[in-house]
Each structure stands twice: as structure tokens, then as C-alpha cells.
Amino acid sequence: MRLLLVGLSHRTAPVELRERLDFHTRGLEAALRALGARDSVREAVVLSTCNRAEMYVACDSIESARDDVLDVLSRFHQIELTTVQRYLYESLDLDAARHLFRVAAGLDSLVVGEPQILGQVKDAHAASSRSQTAGPVLHRLFHSSFGVGKRVRTETALGSGAVSVSFAAVSLARKIFGALTGRSVLVVGAGEMGKLTAQYMRSQGAHRVTIVSRTVAHAARTAEAIGGASAAPWEELDAVLGASDIVITATGAAAPILTKARVEATMRTRRNRPLFIIDIALPRDVEAAAGEIEQVFLYNIDDLQATVRENLARRTSEVARAEAIVGEEVEKFAGWLRSRGAIPTVVALRQRFETIRRAELQRLDFKLSALPPEARAKVDEVTRLIVEKLLLIPTEQLKSLAEGDTSGVYADAVTRIFNLQTAAPASDEADPERSSGGRVEPFPAKARGPR
């Protein structure tokens, strides 16, 4: 079985084309069915996000599968192949696996290490399970990719650190206050930026959001837009400030509103509870000197952007470690793929043994017919158990030997010794019943142990 990946992403294609080739607009499952209907395509998964459209296919012949995949792509999106072809990339076998693992790890994302992609990969796999187009190979491939995503997230800092300003503000607030639940947020100014950051704080569990603006009507409108927020008149700024933990200032004022002296005065009433001030206004709303006050943490928009840049740089430095994990997992997958090379031999071997057993039972039928039915059933059971036990070790050995061996010499030897005729490689594996399950056991049921 071979793997073929055909796709395009933000690296190769402009956004207009990516939009045009979004599989979700015409229905992902329809695309999967169209792919699955092709004879050359044994298994198929389509990964479609706003940044990429990729088709993963397991097939016997790359050439015919490629033709079919491209044909489906152009028919499904009603687009000339010549217009998309130069944006497409293609990977085969382990390169395709490596590509998917890198995608799941967030290494191929626009923002390196972003976490959403793993969920999207999972969704793509789930859709193919529903449409029963994924089989044992792609199930295994995608489950491995989930493992890669998880490992990269826990073992490297690839996804750590905020990479947007409002997320940076929230994660700072978390480092100061722990959970945001029960914390009060004050927004000074009724502008868009302040509103967005406050909204985000609120979604992260902030308890109370108060908007203070020179025009109360503006404040009230913004408070309504945030939902669950309240507005307070300009005169109450000091009082609200004293009761707040997080302050976001975003007014258009020309001179600083919160001077050091003013903040110092409110700190006394707060008994030195920490105060986190985020100044996203330009020019500044808060005097820089206010940051010198004990227990005041003052960040302006430049500071937040600087931490975002630092985080991005740190993520880049983690790429090598993430790539190493991808490499390890590709190796594991390669071993599994090789172990599947033994499957036709195993199947043929089992069929051979089963045929012999049946034939012998048939031959002895005239003697056995004298026995009561329970005894006959027992004979059938016992002979089957013997065959299964005889085959247990050869089956496991063939599988594990094949895992480390690329030449297929053992399978070949068994084929010759037992004079087996192997069918087309693993043709029994595309069974839709098995492809709907989660984990797929690549081998026929193992022999049952003695009871």
C-alpha cells in the first residue's frame, strides 16, 4: 500500500485560490465520497482549513491514484486543472506521513505552533470515518499524527507564549493574579481596542467589567456591546480604579490621564493589592513613572508587542526539537507500514491451514457422524484451536520481523516453504466495517488462549 498526498497551502497558493478550493463550502463528505468512489483510491482523508486543502490517499498505484485525485479536485471545485496545478504540491509514502505530522505539530502553520490545527486534523479524520473512506492505513497515519501533535505540545515550547497582543495581556494577567475569575476589569475609554481586550478578559472569566468614558453614553454603549459590563461616569474614575485589579486604558486623550501621583493615591486605598495596567492608547494614557510603584504592573502596547515578538522568536528556536519528534514518529510509522507488508503472506498462510483443516474434517465425516452433535462440535472447536495456536507465533514473528526489514525476505521464505499463492497485497483490508472503528488491528483475530 502506498500513500499519496496532493494539496496546497498558504505556502504555495494565494488566499483567493485557497478560498476557492475550500472543501467545506461544497461539503467535505461529498468530496470524500467522490474520492472513495474511484477504483484507484483505497482510502482517503481530506484536510481542509482556511490555510490549506490537502488530500491524503492510500492506493496501490501512485500514477492512477494521482490522476483520479486531480480529476476529483477539478470536478469538485469546477476549476481548470491547469489553473491550480502550479500551486499544488505532492508527497509520497513516508514524505506524505512526515508532511501530515509536521502539519499536526503546527510546524507548517502560518503562526508556528498554533494549536487549532490539531483539532482540524482530528475533524478531517472524523469526517473520513463517518464517510467510511479511511481504512487501516490512514487511521493509523492520522492517529499517529495526533500523537505527534500532543508530544510536540507537551515536550517542546513550540506552542507556548502568547502571539497576539490581547492574548499576551490575558496571559500576563494570569501570571499576576492566577485565574481571572473574580477579578474586576476597568476600561478607560470607549474605543474598539479597549472593547476587544475587555471582551477577551470577560471570556476568560473576569468577574466585573466597568467602562469609564468622558461621555457616559459612549461608555454605556460599549458596555452593552461587551455584555455583562457596566458603565460609570468620568468623575468616578478614581473610585472604580481603587476597586479594580486590571485596568485597560484606551482613550484618545493628548495628555496622560493616570499620573503617577493619581495611581499612588489609589494604591493606598487598595492596601497594595496588585494593579495591572494595560495602556493601549497612543499617545500614552498612563505616565510611565506609574510603573515604578510597588505592586503596579504597567504594560503599554509596545511592551506587549515586544513580548509577542519574543514569544515568536522562542517558538522558532523550538522548531528543531519539534522536527526531531516528527522524525521519530515517522520512523515508528515506517516500521508499522513495513509490518503490513507481511499481511498477504499471513492471510495466505491462515487460509492454507484452514483449508487443510476443513478438508480433513470432511474426509473423516463418515466416522464423525456417528458421534453426538456436541462431540462433533467439540472436535471442530479443538481442531480450530490447534490451528490457531500453531499459527500464533508465525503470525507475530512475520509481523515483527517485517517491521525491521525492508526486503520482505521472511515473508518470501514462508511463501515458498508453504507454496502459498498470495493475493493482491492486503485486498481484504479495505473492508468498510473495519474502517469505521477507531483503532484498527491490522491483523486477523489472534488465536484465543486456552480457557
Add this chain to the structure above:
Amino acid sequence: MNAVPLVLYAVALVAYLWHFARRQPVVGRTATTLLVASALAHTFVVGMQTMEAGHVPVTNASSAISTFVWLLALAYLYTEMTTDERAMGVFILPLLVALQIIPVIEPGVEDRAPVLQGPLFGLHVSSLLFAYASFALACVIGVTYMLLFKEIKAKHLGFFYARLPSLQVLDTMNQRAIVVGWTFLTVGIVIGTIWAGQAQGYAGGDPRVQAMSLEDPKIFVAVLCWAVYSFEAFVARRMGWGGRRTAYLSALGFAIVLLNFVPVSYFLTTSHNF
């Protein structure tokens, strides 16, 4: 016998350092497992010494230090398991290793002077050792608080920012450790006073018992400690002190504790050299 836990603590320290630097969950679990193993081995050592001597091994400075290390390891493990925060281990383990070296290179003979009788004496030392272990934890938490505080203040969010829990959590943990330590310190001092009174009765002629007054450096420093921690636990916050100042105070308090524990015990005191 104290060497076995020492080696184990040292190995655990390496694992904690590794985990702190690379943050691999497997290494973190290994580090905890190693520390649990060290604490178990140490429990065995302390238990053997207790059985051998017939009382808790606290009657000379070396065995008291060993017992202290054991209590600190247990207290830290408790904190780690209840908060699921491993970052503090990097700061606690060096302390364990450094202190455990003392009983290894100078194993004291655990023979109890006739003066040191009665259950009160054991209680006195045990509760003080537990208080000191709590203060050690508070100190380490305070130090990590300061490190994180500095990073956030300086707007340079780096190494500690990624590894430590929030300032709020550190502050709460610090307060809790201080209150627990203060309670045991108070109990230990009160019991010690009662015991000294009793000892006047049956061993009044012993020069060490005679020296038991506030003028003895060991006793004086202990009372000083009590004053510092009382201030931190009950007064500082009412005065509006923030987390950073109380963190400094925790470090200062523990510096006094250490001073009392090692140099004063070995060289200066005339009342507590048994």
C-alpha cells in the same frame, strides 16, 4: 547511613534541574519519583536511628539537621503533590543536599545526655524542626516570587515566567507556610520554656540548664525569629505590605533560622550544646 539519602537527593536534584530546563513531563515524574525514593530511604534512616536510640534522633546538631532535611523533603513533597507545581523543587533540593552533607561528614553520636529527658524535650525539638522546615519552604517560595516579580516588572518575560505559577499563587503558598511555621515555632518555644523549668528541678546543677535564658545566643535568635515571623504573618499585610516585601521578609527570616541552626549551634551557644 545518612549518605544513602544524600546520594538520592543529589540524583533527584539533577532530575529536577533537567525538568526545569527542558520541561519534559516524563522527566518531571521521574524527578518526583526519585525524591519520593529519597524521602523513603531517609525515613528508614531516621526510623532506624529512632529505634537504636529509643527516641527521635534530635539530641545533637548533626542528627537534628538530618531530621530537619527529612521533614523539609516531606513538607515539599506535600506541597508539590497538592499544587502540582514542580518548579520549586529546583530551589528546595539544593538546600536538602547541602544540609544533608553535614550529618554525613560529621555523624554525631546519638547518646542522650541525662538532662534531656521526658517527652517534652522531644516535642520541643520536633516542633521547632517542623517550623524551620516550613520557613525553608516559605523562603524558597519567596525567592521564586521575587524572581517572577522582577521579570514581570522589567517586562522581560522569560525563563521564570514560563516555569513558575502566578504571583498570587506563590503569595498564598508563602502565607500558608509562614502561618504553619509560626504556629509550630510558638508551640516549640512554649514547650521549651516549660521543659527548661522542669529541668531546673532535676538537673539544676547542669551549666547548660543554668545558661538557659534570653542572653544565650541560640535562645535569643529563636525569639528574634519569632518576632520577625509574627510580624510577617500578622502585621505586614495589615500595614499594606505587598507580596514582594513579605517575600523578602521570608528570605530574611530563614537566613536567621539557618544562622541559628548551623553556626550558632556548633560554636556559640552555651545552653543548647548537648
